[in-house]
Amino acid sequence: MGVKRVTKKFLKYLIPIFLVLLIIPFTDRRAHKRKENPFGSEQVRCAIRLGDYGKLSRGYLAGYHYEMLKTFIGSIGDSACIFIGEEGLPYADSLLKDSLDILVIPRKEYADTAGLQIWSLGDTNVVWVMRDSPNLNSEYAHWLIDLNGSSLHSSAQERFFNGFNPYRKHSERNREIISPYDGLLRKAAEKLGWDWKMLAALVWTESKFRIDTRSPRGASGLMQVMPATARIYGVTDLLDPEENIKAGTALLARLQRLYSDVAADRDEMTKITLAAYNAGPGRIADCIRLARAQGVDPSTWSNLCSVIPLMSQEADSLAGQDVLYGPFRGKETMAFVKAVLNQYDIFRGLPPRFRMTVDTLETESGDFPPDEDFAEMILMAADSLQRDSLSLEPGIVVKEEEKKETPTEQPTGHGQSSKGLSGR
Structure with missing residues (x-):
């Protein structure tokens, strides 16, 4: 009888646990599925266009926002296509027409537009512009709450804004940081x-x-x-x-x-x-x-x-x-x-x-x-x-005994244009 009671109690608690273990992956898949499509595109398309505001004296702004975009988009289980935007193009129209998902620009260059929402990462001089969508706004707001005060964000702030930069006034520069990419x-x-x-x-x-x-x-x-x-x-x-x-x-x-x-x-x-x-x-x-x-x-x-x-x-x-x-x-x-x-x-x-x-x-x-x-x-x-082409074709080796063939016009090197043997 004692064994039966133990077995009965074991099954009583084991079955619910087993059901929970079955339900969790299903719930996670559903949550993940909801997160995959807040933008409705296969890749999240992002343009960083800082113009004159991107001067080095303000820090490594493009690199910082690139990294934060990657972090945000990764948090929703999506991949990103990020590019540097050109001046003068109608990116707000691209957002409204769903051919662009996120635009990073100086706040002073954004004119309030129906159907668009702006967000900032603390520096209100640069904003992220996205379509005004309850689902998207919720995703971003939750991510921003998790980001603020996190070690990931404090580390990024330190790397991009408190390291070496002779064109920026430093109050407390971290002299151990040479670049935002020291680890790489x-x-x-x-x-x-x-x-x-x-x-x-x-x-x-x-x-x-x-x-x-x-x-x-x-x-x-x-x-x-x-x-x-x-x-x-x-x-x-x-x-x-x-x-x-x-x-x-x-x-x-x-x-x-x-x-x-x-x-x-x-x-x-x-x-x-x-x-x-x-x-x-x-x-x-x-x-x-x-x-x-x-x-x-x-x-x-x-x-x-x-x-x-x-x-x-x-x-x-x-x-x-x-x-x-x-x-x-x-x-x-x-x-x-x-x-x-x-x-x-x-x-x-x-x-x-x-x-x-x-x-x-x-x-x-x-x-x-x-x-x-x-x-x-x-x-x-x-x-x-x-500076011209930087290509270096496979198999090219510079040797003293190299034949003096008639060179054909070909771009070379990182800094010069030349003929024949190619550079970078």
Whole structure:
């Protein structure tokens, strides 16, 4: 009898528990199904258009809102398609016509519109504009309540607004934070065999850690990667910081392999790699060949710089000196390498080794002035003149015994346009 009573009691409590376990997944599926379609589209389509309000002095606003959009959309079990919006396009109409789901803009640019609702993440100067829908409003309100005061949000605020930014007034700057993407940069640099602060210095020189930076030639994102380069390395979203860094560091790794047998040591290999990242390996191969033809040891970057002035000659003169890809000014590339090295010094708490100016791009020593417009001029100096395709076709290896075939017109490199052997 005792056993029967125990069994009866066991079944009495086991059956309800079993039923609950069956019901919970069904309920979760229904809740998940409700959450999947508050926007009514397969992907949540988002435009970030900050215009002049997106200046670096206000923090890394585009990157912050990109990350928050990803977090919000992930919380409802959906995927996102986020892009940088262009000025002057009727995005409010796109929201009303259901061809856009979320618009991130400065509050001053939004005019109250029937059928649309605005929300903010604390900074009321930037708002998210969405269709006015009870279901959507409820989803966002619940997410915002969970977000505010969470460790996720406080961490994001710290990374995007309280770290390194010489163009912003800091009351309590966290000097341990170099960029909003330090975690990604540390992992990527470890694979590359670099000090992560050197990689951070490269990214700063390329984009000032702004994901919305885009060059006139089409290079975009943190590491200013060209679409052709992204395709080679299987990257489809260059606005995504992780994807952009993946493509950029994959290219850096490949460039390092090209110069591992040429450079005198790792330090020189890094400098030559930086130059090739800007100018393209075809140009640097020309520098190496010309240096050897002139009896100059090509194993150091300073030695290669000494022959670069010779590469501004006419194409016919260069052809007889083992220069395959035509004239190369090289001034912008030399300034680029110095800018990266300067920033590396700054990130290590050292005085920068060169001084940069608008006219010459360099003087003897000093620091960068805290002027955002000046920084933009330095950032775009090489790019606005010459940056073209950054593609690096698989299988290309720079070798001394390379045949001098008649080159075909082909864009090269991160900073220069050339023929034949392609750059980044």
